[in-house]
Amino acid sequence: MKKHKWYFLSYRVLFLGICAVVLTAFFLTMLLAAFVRGEHFLLIPIIIGCVLAATGVWLAYIWVIRPYRRMEERMKLFLDGYTTSSMSNSEEAQMTPTSEMMTHKLEEIMSSAELLNINKRQAQYLALQNQINPHFLYNTLESIRSEALIAGLVSVADMTEALASFFRYTISNVENLVSVEEELQNCKTYFKIQQYRFGERLHLSIECKEEEKEEIYSYRLPKLTMQPILENSIIHGTECKIGTGHLKICLECTGKRLLIRISDDGVGMDAKTLADMNERLQKSAKAFSAKESETKGGIALVNVNNRIHLLFGEEYGLHVYSMPDVGTDVEITLPTIMSDREIKNENRNLAYGTSDL
Amino acid sequence: MKTETLRMERVTYKEQGNVCLDNFSMTIRTGEVFGLVPVNHYGLNSLLKLLKQNLPLHYGYVYYREKLVNQWKRHQNTTNRISVIQSKSCLAEDLSVADNIFVLRAGFKKWLIKPQVLQKQLQPFLEEIGMKIDANAYIDELSAFECFVVELLKAVVSGNRLIVLVDISTFISESELVKLHEIIRYYAGKGISFLYITAHFEEAKQRCDKTALMVNGQIIKCFETRENIPDTFSLESVEDYDRWVRQQLSATEENQNRQAVFETSRLYYGSMRDLNIRVFPGECMVLQDLDNKIFKDLIALFQGEKPDSGQILLQGNVFSSCEDRRIAIIQELPTESMLFPRMSYMDNLCFNMDHRFKRVWTTGGIRKSIINEYGDLLGKEVFQCKVEKLSQKQKYDLVYTRILLQNPKVVFCVQPFKSAEVSIRSHIWELLERFLDRNIAVVILAVNLADSLALADKLIRIKHGKVQEIYDKEEFIKLPVNTPWLYLYQEKYAKNE
Numbered sequence: 001m002k003k004h005k006w007y008f009l010s011y012r013v014l015f016l017g018i019c020a021v022v023l024t025a026f027f028l029t030m031l032l033a034a035f036v037r038g039e040h041f042l043l044i045p046i047i048i049g050c051v052l053a054a055t056g057v058w059l060a061y062i063w064v065i066r067p068y069r070r071m072e073e074r075m076k077l078f079l080d081g082y083t084t085s086s087m088s089n090s091e092e093a094q095m096t097p098t099s100e101m102m103t104h105k106l107e108e109i110m111s112s113a114e115l116l117n118i119n120k121r122q123a124q125y126l127a128l129q130n131q132i133n134p135h136f137l138y139n140t141l142e143s144i145r146s147e148a149l150i151a152g153l154v155s156v157a158d159m160t161e162a163l164a165s166f167f168r169y170t171i172s173n174v175e176n177l178v179s180v181e182e183e184l185q186n187c188k189t190y191f192k193i194q195q196y197r198f199g200e201r202l203h204l205s206i207e208c209k210e211e212e213k214e215e216i217y218s219y220r221l222p223k224l225t226m227q228p229i230l231e232n233s234i235i236h237g238t239e240c241k242i243g244t245g246h247l248k249i250c251l252e253c254t255g256k257r258l259l260i261r262i263s264d265d266g267v268g269m270d271a272k273t274l275a276d277m278n279e280r281l282q283k284s285a286k287a288f289s290a291k292e293s294e295t296k297g298g299i300a301l302v303n304v305n306n307r308i309h310l311l312f313g314e315e316y317g318l319h320v321y322s323m324p325d326v327g328t329d330v331e332i333t334l335p336t337i338m339s340d341r342e343i344k345n346e347n348r349n350l351a352y353g354t355s356d357l
Numbered sequence: 358m359k360t361e362t363l364r365m366e367r368v369t370y371k372e373q374g375n376v377c378l379d380n381f382s383m384t385i386r387t388g389e390v391f392g393l394v395p396v397n398h399y400g401l402n403s404l405l406k407l408l409k410q411n412l413p414l415h416y417g418y419v420y421y422r423e424k425l426v427n428q429w430k431r432h433q434n435t436t437n438r439i440s441v442i443q444s445k446s447c448l449a450e451d452l453s454v455a456d457n458i459f460v461l462r463a464g465f466k467k468w469l470i471k472p473q474v475l476q477k478q479l480q481p482f483l484e485e486i487g488m489k490i491d492a493n494a495y496i497d498e499l500s501a502f503e504c505f506v507v508e509l510l511k512a513v514v515s516g517n518r519l520i521v522l523v524d525i526s527t528f529i530s531e532s533e534l535v536k537l538h539e540i541i542r543y544y545a546g547k548g549i550s551f552l553y554i555t556a557h558f559e560e561a562k563q564r565c566d567k568t569a570l571m572v573n574g575q576i577i578k579c580f581e582t583r584e585n586i587p588d589t590f591s592l593e594s595v596e597d598y599d600r601w602v603r604q605q606l607s608a609t610e611e612n613q614n615r616q617a618v619f620e621t622s623r624l625y626y627g628s629m630r631d632l633n634i635r636v637f638p639g640e641c642m643v644l645q646d647l648d649n650k651i652f653k654d655l656i657a658l659f660q661g662e663k664p665d666s667g668q669i670l671l672q673g674n675v676f677s678s679c680e681d682r683r684i685a686i687i688q689e690l691p692t693e694s695m696l697f698p699r700m701s702y703m704d705n706l707c708f709n710m711d712h713r714f715k716r717v718w719t720t721g722g723i724r725k726s727i728i729n730e731y732g733d734l735l736g737k738e739v740f741q742c743k744v745e746k747l748s749q750k751q752k753y754d755l756v757y758t759r760i761l762l763q764n765p766k767v768v769f770c771v772q773p774f775k776s777a778e779v780s781i782r783s784h785i786w787e788l789l790e791r792f793l794d795r796n797i798a799v800v801i802l803a804v805n806l807a808d809s810l811a812l813a814d815k816l817i818r819i820k821h822g823k824v825q826e827i828y829d830k831e832e833f834i835k836l837p838v839n840t841p842w843l844y845l846y847q848e849k850y851a852k853n854e
Contacts (some may be wrong), residue, residue, distance in 0.1 A: 028807070070431075077429075082416060092431075212358060254386065255360040255423045271572055278380040282416065284369050292460060315418050319382045323570070323578045331382070333366070 010096040012063050067093035079285035138164055162192045177340045181217040187226050194234055199246050208251040216251050219258050220337050222307050228300035229262045229330050234317050237266025237328050258334040265327040274322045281305045281318050359386040361423055362519050362550040368417030370403055377403035378574045390541060390551045390567035392561030398778040400574025408439050417552035422518060436758040440512035441560060443523035446495045446504050454490040455479050458511045460782055482510050486540045501649055504535040521552040526560055527775040532752040618798045619767040624667035627654030630822035643813040645803050647820045652771060652802045659684055682712045685765035689772045692752035698745045705744055705755055750784055757788035766800040774808040776820040782808055
């Protein structure tokens with residue numbers, strides 16, 4: 001969309017500068033004329049001059065200084081790693097047309113680079129998919145299952161079935177958005193696999209109001225949103241805990257949001273780790289570019305958070321609450337959408353384009 | 358489906374470059390009573406400011422009734438229809454109840470005010486919550502609880518959908534809190550949400566649907582009321598508290614066969630009706646007024662008022678003069694009410710010492726001795742500081758050490774833990790314990806029992822101006838309220854029974 005020239009600070013400064021020069025010249029001419037005519041009553045030209053000067057200062061503040069400060073703030077936040085959309089806010093003024101184009105270009109470059117990082121996990125799955133023919137994998141797993149059944153090893157058969165379902169969901173499904181029900185089913189499958197390892201040491205409960213269940217289960221969300229967080233809760237939360245670990249998935253919706261809380265009563269984390277984790281989730285741009293995130297852990301949360309940001313906007317995402325020896329809650333905030341067409345974020349196409357799951 | 362009344366999404370708020378709220382996320386649903394326990398007070402005032410007014414954010418989003426009202430990208434400096442009720446009332450004292458509720462309301466545009474009409478309008482509001490307050494009564498004639506109800510009604514009438522209640526248990530008595538709980542639940546049922554800020558997790562758990570813990574300007578964990586908090590609930594400070602109470606429980610001292618240091622006998626004055634209490638040297642007694650009425654009268658007696666009948670005995674003699682330094686009073690919020698910012702630290706410290714050392718103001722030697730003696734305790738650097746520049750902990754040190762230097766026989770502390778954050782509360786215990794170690798009796802005047810019981814040897818509950826129940830330490834287990842550290846008393850005494 002072509003912007004009006006007054007949208008740019010350079011034009012505003014130029015306009016105000018010309019006005020200031022013209023008015024100063026006019027004022028000086030008036031003063032000179034009054035002086036030449038020998039008039040000593042200069043009050044009116046002075047008052048007019050003061051009013052004009054005050055108006056000029058006010059205009060300069062509203063039109064130039066304030067937008068400039070806002071732009072400066074946005075740039076600082078961007079440099080601090082906050083968001084990728086922070087620099088080009090369509091409602092705020094830009095320096096010059098060229099600087100605006102440069103910002104857009106920068107964002108474009110950032111977006112594609114970010115997406116490469118964001119979808120690293122998916123890319124791994126993709127690589128797996130390319131290397132292994134999914135049907136070969138499923139058929140092999142099915143063969144193992146039937147062999148196990150023939151041999152009377154029911155638990156091995158069940159485990160193989162769960163593993164096949166998990167792989168089928170993870171690497172075969174090409175849609176980006178899935179229903180909450182499908183995602184929950186995958187979580188249950190994943191949990192089933194983990195239970196073979198942990199046995200009675202691990203419990204999972206899913207809480208959802210009965211009257212809202214049907215509606216909530218039909219909402220759409222990015223694929224593999226809950227399972228990586230559940231995996232995190234098991235590995236970092238309950239696995240290190242002595243005794244039984246309880247995992248809970250709470251689903252509820254408010255007017256415009258779907259809230260999913262995945263809780264564990266594991267070891268939790270101290271205040272500093274928690275603050276760092278939330279900062280990484282908040283400063284998504286920093287998380288994209290910083291290499292430390294790969295070594296620090298918690299990549300699953302950052303990954304899920306970034307996908308949500310890209311698909312639905314930065315007002316949605318993840319937030320972590322935790323206390324040492326009490327447990328950790330990860331709250332996922334999503335928009336309540338029933339179909340893929342409702343995604344409004346312009347980055348959607350980019351996300352689709354690169355992930356291609 | 359419950360809608361959201363307030364949603365703060367990853368809010369980072371700075372004041373003068375300092376981060377006050379850090380990645381703060383909180384959701385309050387319609388008709389929900391949401392508890393907030395600030396472990397330290399860092400960022401609490403900023404939160405209250407942000408709730409009332411949409412100030413510029415460093416980052417984040419604020420939604421009120423599902424509408425975006427504040428965001429980091431742009432701010433409009435608008436106000437939200439949210440009421441904050443705290444111990445300092447914001448009602449106009451010289452106006453009537455009806456005027457406060459209806460006339461001092463945004464959007465009231467009438468030129469002619471008919472008191473009868475306002476009275477009629479107010480009546481249904483009072484009836485539905487089962488309260489009887491005279492619509493024409495002036496605010497300064499009302500009790501603290503009635504003032505609170507008026508503020509609550511004012512918020513309801515103004516159409517505010519979120520009401521913030523800050524530390525209300527410090528000025529509302531226990532019996533009134535029960536009534537208040539019913540009122541809150543009634544309005545919650547009508548879709549009004551409450552943010553209940555309290556210093557005690559037990560209290561929040563008792564009254565709220567959900568409770569969040571706030572540390573250093575961020576919420577670290579939320580608990581649903583129905584959730585069982587694991588036994589490992591071990592906030593650092595709570596561990597300190599537990600250790601403290603255990604120490605107190607193990608320290609037993611017999612007060613029998615000793616002379617009472619302070620005693621009231623059939624005392625009548627103001628709201629007091631036949632008040633008989635007795636405290637021994639080195640004993641810590643908690644005086645809990647269930648109606649929150651007698652404390653002002655009791656303090657007035659120490660400040661020179663004469664009782665209607667009965668007497669106060671101090672070390673066996675009738676207490677007569679307010680200049681008697683054997684009784685000391687530590688007022689409510691002492692760091693604000695008992696310090697003189699224009700006086701130096703030393704002058705503040707030695708303020709009550711002249712009865713012990715006549716030449717304290719003229720001789721530098723005495724003051725030098727004090728600095729030498731108390732330097733290690735208070736910190737050498739504080740003596741050169743301006744009083745207003747001191748930290749909260751240093752201010753408490755100053756007030757309590759001043760009383761220690763006064764060397765009284767009995768100290769009355771009016772709600773010593775009011776508005777103090779967790780670490781400060783723990784420090785106040787240490788300071789009170791210094792009195793007890795010097796065999797000075799401590800009487801804590803409390804409205805609610807949280808914190809106060811930790812040091813107590815005895816609890817006296819007062820209702821309608823006279824002693825209703827007396828509990829010794831081993832009987833705390835029988836208290837009919839949710840006593841903090843009840844489990845510790847149970848551990849010690851239940852086994853014996």
